[in-house]
Structure formats: structure tokens, C-alpha cells
Amino acid sequence: xxxxxxxxxxxxxxQSDHLRTTDEMSEVEMLMPVLHEVLAATGLKTADIxxxxxGSSDYLAGRAFSFTMALDGVGAWPPISESxxxxxxxxxxxxxxxxxxxxxxxxxxxxxxGKSSPGSVRDVLxxxxxxxxxxxxxxxxxxxxxxxxxxxxxxxxxxxxxxxxVAARSRAAAADNPHAQLRGADVPHGDYxxxxxxxxxxxxIGDGAAAVILAAGDRARELCERPAxxxxxxxxxxxxxxxxxxxxxxxxxxLAAERAGVFERPVDTAELHAPFTSQEVVLRKALRLGEDxxxxxxxxxxxxxxMMAAGLxxxxxxxxxxxxxxxxxxxxxxxxGPCLQQNLVAVLEAxxxxxxxxxx
Amino acid sequence: xxxxPQPEVLRAPLVVEFPFTRSLGPVQSAFLTGLRHRTVLGxxxxxxxxxxxxxxxxxxxxxxxxxxxxVADTGTVTTWAWNPEPRRGQPLDTPFAWILxxxxxxxxxxxxxxxxxxxxxxxxxxxxxxxxxxxxxGAITDIACFEPYDGGPGQTSPAPHTGTFDEDPVTGIVxxxxxDYTYSPGGAQSRYINALADNRTVGERxxxxxxVYVPPRGACPTCGVATTDQVEVGPAGTVTTYCxxxxxxxxxxIELPYxxxxxxxxxxxxxxxxxxxxxxxxxxRMGLRVEPVWxxxxxxxxxxxxxxxxxxxxxxxxxxx
Ligand SMILES: [Zn+2]
Numbered sequence: 001x002x003x004x005x006x007x008x009x010x011x012x013x014x015q016s017d018h019l020r021t022t023d024e025m026s027e028v029e030m031l032m033p034v035l036h037e038v039l040a041a042t043g044l045k046t047a048d049i050x051x052x053x054x055g056s057s058d059y060l061a062g063r064a065f066s067f068t069m070a071l072d073g074v075g076a077w078p079p080i081s082e083s084x085x086x087x088x089x090x091x092x093x094x095x096x097x098x099x100x101x102x103x104x105x106x107x108x109x110x111x112x113x114g115k116s117s118p119g120s121v122r123d124v125l126x127x128x129x130x131x132x133x134x135x136x137x138x139x140x141x142x143x144x145x146x147x148x149x150x151x152x153x154x155x156x157x158x159x160x161x162x163x164x165x166v167a168a169r170s171r172a173a174a175a176d177n178p179h180a181q182l183r184g185a186d187v188p189h190g191d192y193x194x195x196x197x198x199x200x201x202x203x204x205i206g207d208g209a210a211a212v213i214l215a216a217g218d219r220a221r222e223l224c225e226r227p228a229x230x231x232x233x234x235x236x237x238x239x240x241x242x243x244x245x246x247x248x249x250x251x252x253x254x255l256a257a258e259r260a261g262v263f264e265r266p267v268d269t270a271e272l273h274a275p276f277t278s279q280e281v282v283l284r285k286a287l288r289l290g291e292d293x294x295x296x297x298x299x300x301x302x303x304x305x306x307m308m309a310a311g312l313x314x315x316x317x318x319x320x321x322x323x324x325x326x327x328x329x330x331x332x333x334x335x336x337g338p339c340l341q342q343n344l345v346a347v348l349e350a351x352x353x354x355x356x357x358x359x360x
Numbered sequence: 361x362x363x364x365p366q367p368e369v370l371r372a373p374l375v376v377e378f379p380f381t382r383s384l385g386p387v388q389s390a391f392l393t394g395l396r397h398r399t400v401l402g403x404x405x406x407x408x409x410x411x412x413x414x415x416x417x418x419x420x421x422x423x424x425x426x427x428x429x430x431v432a433d434t435g436t437v438t439t440w441a442w443n444p445e446p447r448r449g450q451p452l453d454t455p456f457a458w459i460l461x462x463x464x465x466x467x468x469x470x471x472x473x474x475x476x477x478x479x480x481x482x483x484x485x486x487x488x489x490x491x492x493x494x495x496x497x498g499a500i501t502d503i504a505c506f507e508p509y510d511g512g513p514g515q516t517s518p519a520p521h522t523g524t525f526d527e528d529p530v531t532g533i534v535x536x537x538x539x540d541y542t543y544s545p546g547g548a549q550s551r552y553i554n555a556l557a558d559n560r561t562v563g564e565r566x567x568x569x570x571x572v573y574v575p576p577r578g579a580c581p582t583c584g585v586a587t588t589d590q591v592e593v594g595p596a597g598t599v600t601t602y603c604x605x606x607x608x609x610x611x612x613x614i615e616l617p618y619x620x621x622x623x624x625x626x627x628x629x630x631x632x633x634x635x636x637x638x639x640x641x642x643x644x645r646m647g648l649r650v651e652p653v654w655x656x657x658x659x660x661x662x663x664x665x666x667x668x669x670x671x672x673x674x675x676x677x678x679x680x681x
Binding site: 147 | 369371374376380382384388392411412413415419420438439440441442443444447448449450451458460462468469470471472473479484499500501533535536537539540541542543544545546547548549550577578579580581582583584585586
């Protein structure tokens with residue numbers, strides 16, 4: 001792909017602890033500590049931020065315009081340059097990245113949050129389906145993922161014990177992640193929720209928030225010792241009708257990855273937003289990830305899946321690996337819609353490569 | 361002024377119901393009208409594929425599609441998932457299989473439910489047929505579900521269809537939805553609501569700019585920090601602005617016209633809103649001093665009435681309008 005016209009990096013990342021319920025906190029009360037943490041990491045104040053973009057969904061809380069309340073936690077007065085997507089925060093990050101590319105801002109705050117605990121997220125997600133032919137049948141999120149899992153099993157691409165292995169590896173990796181909701185090797189694989197998926201194949205349902213700060217060029221170098229330079233981002237979507245798609249593959253992920261430059265050089269780390277074990281099988285294939293790539297060292301969405309934040313967290317976790325010097329080239333992926341309908345892929349790189357890139 | 365205590369968590373049921381009325385295009389209209397007539401229609405793409413369920417624009421090429429064909433009500437399962445615990449709204453209330461089924465003559469699959477005794481009775485590639493609903497209204501639920509079927513594929517080349525049926529075509533659907541939530545207002549609003557139960561109004565002060573927010577939401581929108589210090593405000597306050605309401609709201613037992621006002625309670629840096637009564641509607645004015653009137657067992661002030669004090673000076677409340 002063509003190199004971006006400005007170098008833009010993730011310079012800070014913060015997330016809440018992800019919990020099954022957070023009844024004692026409103027969304028803004030849950031979000032605020034995360035915003036303060038990410039700002040403190042850079043020393044920036046709200047007034048220093050050039051652009052703010054957030055992601056959330058009113059359907060989780062059951063209230064219209066719930067994101068406007070969350071804005072109080074940002075300090076939106078005097079007026080700030082702000083935008084919102086009714087999607088995972090990964091797409092808010094995409095919007096912020098394009099804003100920085102235009103040169104209209106040098107820094108951006110991206111945050112997202114979701115409280116799934118007030119409602120039944122399996123049912124809530126049925127409302128994002130085709131309202132004419134599908135939503136009236138109320139197929140829940142696990143049912144649709146299970147159809148995809150069975151397709152993979154029929155195609156010989158996985159089996160139930162391999163899926164259990166994905167679950168065990170993810171939660172074992174999350175043992176070191178203090179924010180994760182389900183962690184450690186002893187999380188039981190459980191009974192069938194919708195065959196062939198068992199509780200262990202499904203993400204935990206919970207509440208959480210995340211925030212990222214982006215900065216361009218020298219501003220990024222001032223704010224962060226090891227910026228995670230965004231070398232490319234792209235997102236693609238497939239037909240909404242499940243019966244039109246090959247559920248064993250994810251052409252939208254592959255195309256997004258291609259356009260983001262994933263295949264130009266190998267990545268060492270991939271944070272994949274695969275809420276169901278079977279979806280990791282699909283994504284590994286679409287992204288051509290070999291066994292040498294560290295996949296979801298954070299535990300991924302199987303360890304914590306706060307709706308609307310889990311995708312942003314994948315990019316944040318990938319960036320944090322670069323900040324800590326544990327990765328040189330990492331991939332962050334986010335998904336939205338049933339059975340991996342829409343996918344976003346970002347490529348992040350450590351500064352060594354970045355300095356070569358300066359003179360392009 | 362006290363540091364806000366952590367309240368007991370308040371919870372209340374919150375039901376969101378909505379009947380979206382949606383209009384149909386020509387292809388969707390024909391498909392749903394067809395279901396009412398026990399007929400399944402698909403649509404031909406420009407490259408000769410038959411899409412069932414049909415759509416008006418090709419998902420690959422975006423070509424406009426209008427070429428309707430009739431397909432069989434029998435088909436083959438392309439993938440499935442056993443649902444041991446049906447949920448509200450789903451097609452069957454006993455355990456069933458979700459299936460994607462390719463109807464004979466179609467090239468794409470339809471999502472629906474399959475009635476079967478258990479997961480052992482279901483497999484990819486099995487033959488199924490439509491079980492029609494007794495009463496059909498022109499909706500996807502006119503297919504009650506699918507059931508196992510012994511026969512092989514019959515007529516597999518789809519027959520052209522005009523898409524017209526005798527009676528009135530279905531031109532719209534009502535997409536009924538209901539979602540159930542348990543609402544919890546969080547810390548700041550719980551403290552506010554709990555105080556109201558004692559006929560007190562409390563705000564919370566920003567530790568940075570010292571503004572007192574009523575009702576508090578937990579954050580100062582100017583400073584972006586938590587409001588932590590609880591402050592009792594009022595009970596009296598000043599009308600900062602108002603309007604006269606001439607339209608009766610549903611289920612509201614208040615005589616028209618009435619006055620709805622912004623009221624800055626004493627000690628608050630933000631006006632809240634309430635109804636003004638105990639004074640003719642056309643005598644309400646900016647600066648009027650008012651106090652809350654609580655009814656027996658009321659969980660918030662029923663309305664505000666004049667205190668009889670002289671009006672507040674404009675300069676004392678102009679920042680709060
Ligand atoms: Zn303040």
C-alpha cells in the first residue's frame with residue numbers, strides 16, 4: 001500500500017478491569033479512571049488533545065444517546081473537536097487516524113466502553129441483524145457463531161478438541177493480564193451453549209472500557225519513548241446475509257490485511273478479536289499467521305470481551321507490546337457483526353523501522 | 361459538605377419495546393407475499409445465480425435484481441447448530457436446530473429453525489422441507505420451521521415467476537422488538553435518588569472548579585474529573601427560565617396550560633427542571649423564588665410553588681440560564 005502521508009503512532013493505552021457487572025458505576029464513572037490513566041501516561045490534558053473520538057452502543061445500556069453522558073468524563077467544555085461511532089472503538093481509532101492524516105490535529109484521544117450487564121447481550125445483538133428475514137427469528141449471537149463453528153468442523157478445518165485448545169491457551173495467556181475477566185488454565189470448558197460451542201468456546205459477558213492516545217510525527221516521539229507507529233489500517237465488510245457467505249473463510253479480513261500492508265513483512269504478534277474459539281481458526285487462515293506468531297498474548301476476547309471496547313483493546317494491547325519492547329511488528333484486529341462480518345486490521349511497528357520510514 | 365458515601369446499588373427493570381414499521385421493496389414484497397401463499401421466491405443475479413432469500417441488489421456486483429423465480433420448499437442443510445435452550449422470540453419453544461438451508465433450485469442458504477428430536481438427528485447435508493405456519497401474515501415466520509424430509513431434490517431448476525399473487529401484496533412489515541434490562545444508575549445518581557427519598561436534594565461538587573452539579577452524574581463536564589463532595593442544595597430556588605405547556609402528554613393528569621421551568625436551587629451551579637404550580641400560569645416569571653412540594657410517598661418533588669419572597673436579582677442567576 002502507499003505509505004501514509006504522516007507518521008502516526010499509538011502512544012498510550014489504558015483499560016479498565018473487565019467485570020461481569022459494574023452496577024455501582026454509571027458508564028462515565030467506569031470510563032473516567034481509564035481516561036485519566038491514558039492522559040497521565042503522556043502528561044497531556046484534555047485541552048491539549050486535538051481530536052476526540054469514541055465508540056459505544058446505546059443498545060447495550062437500553063438508553064438513547066448514552067454516549068453524551070460519557071462525554072462528561074472527557075471534559076467537553078469549553079467545546080472540543082469530537083466525534084462518535086456506534087461501533088467498537090477500533091473504528092473510532094480509524095476515524096481519529098484519518099483525522100490526524102489530514103493534518104487538522106496532531107493528537108487524538110480514542111475511547112470506547114460497553115456495559116453488557118444491564119441486558120442480555122445475546123438477545124441485544126439480534127437487533128443488528130437483517131430486520132426483514134433474520135431478526136424476527138431472534139437468532140442469538142452464540143447460535144450464529146455455532147453455525148460458523150459447525151461449518152469449520154464439517155470442512156475438516158478444526159474439531160471440538162482443537163477449539164478447546166484455543167480456549168485453554170487464551171485463558172492461560174490471560175493469567176498475566178490483571179484486567180482480564182476469565183483467566184488461568186483452570187477455566188472449565190463447560191457444557192454446550194449451542195452445539196458445537198461450549199461455554200469455554202464463548203467469550204465472557206462483561207463491562208469494561210479502554211482508551212488510546214494517537215499522536216503524529218515528532219509529537220509522538222515527545223510523548224512516548226517507543227511509539228507504536230501505525231503503518232496501515234483498513235476495514236472491509238461482507239454481505240449481511242449469512243447464507244451468501246462462506247463461513248469458513250474471512251475474505252474481508254484478508255483484503256483489509258492486504259491493504260494495511262500485513263503481508264509485506266512478517267508480524268511477530270497478532271492480537272485478534274475472536275470472541276469465539278472457532279473465529280480464531282478463521283482469522284489465522286485469513287491472515288496467514290504461522291505458528292511462530294504470538295497470538296493473543298493478552299488472552300484476547302475469550303478472556304475479556306467488553307462489547308464496543310474489545311476491538312480497540314486488541315490494537316491497544318498490540319501497541320503496548322511495542323511500547324514495552326516485546327514486539328517489533330504487531331497486528332491488531334477488530335471485528336463487528338455476526339460471524340466476522342466486518343473486520344479491521346492495523347499494522348503497528350516499533351521505532352527502528354519508523355526512522356527508516358521518515359524519509360520516504 | 362460530606363464526602364459522598366458509596367450507596368447501595370439501586371436497580372429497576374427497564375423495558376425497551378419498539379414496533380418499527382418498515383416498507384418493502386418490490387423483491388422483498390414479492391417474497392413475503394409468496395410466503396403467505398406457501399410459495400418460496402428467489403431472485404436471479406446477472407451471472408445466473410438464484411439468491412434465496414432474495415435481495416434487491418446483488419451483494420457482489422450491486423446490480424439491481426428484479427428477476428424473480430420460484431424455488432422448492434424442500435432443501436439441504438449446509439450447516440447447523442443445536443439449540444438446547446430456546447430463547448424468547450425464537451421459532452420453536454422446544455430444543456431445535458438452527459440451520460442454513462439451501463432450497464432446491466437456490467444457490468444461497470436461508471437461516472431458519474429445524475424441528476428435530478435431538479442433535480443426533482441432524483447433520484449437514486440432510487434433507488428438509490418447510491413446515492408452513494397455520495396462519496400466515498407475510499413474514500419470515502410464515503415458515504414455522506423446517507422438518508426432516510425423506511425425498512431427494514425434485515425440480516431443481518427454478519421456474520420464472522411474476523411475483524404477483526391474487527390479493528393485496530404485502531408492502532410492509534412491523535418489526536416488533538422487546539429487550540429487557542435491569543437499570544442501575546451508578547454512584548452519583550444513586551446518591552441523588554436516595555436523598556430524594558428523604559425529601560432532600562443533593563448535588564456534587566467538582567473538586568477542581570468547585571461547581572455544584574444537580575442532579576449529579578458523577579463527572580464535571582468542564583474538568584473531566586469525578587465529582588466527589590456531596591452538597592445539600594435548596595430547598596428553595598429561583599426560576600431561571602420557563603415555558604408554558606399547552607399540549608397534554610399521554611397519561612398526564614395536569615390541567616392545561618401549565619408551566620415548566622428551569623430552577624436553580626440555592627447552592628447549585630446548574631438549574632434542574634420542574635413544574636411550577638400554586639400561581640396562575642401567566643404570572644410565572646424569571647427570578648421567581650420557588651420551593652419544592654412533596655406529595656405523600658412521592659419520590660421526587662411533585663411541583664414547585666412560590667415562596668412569597670421578593671424576586672431574585674437577575675445578576676444572581678444569569679450565569680445559570
Ligand atoms: Zn470542574
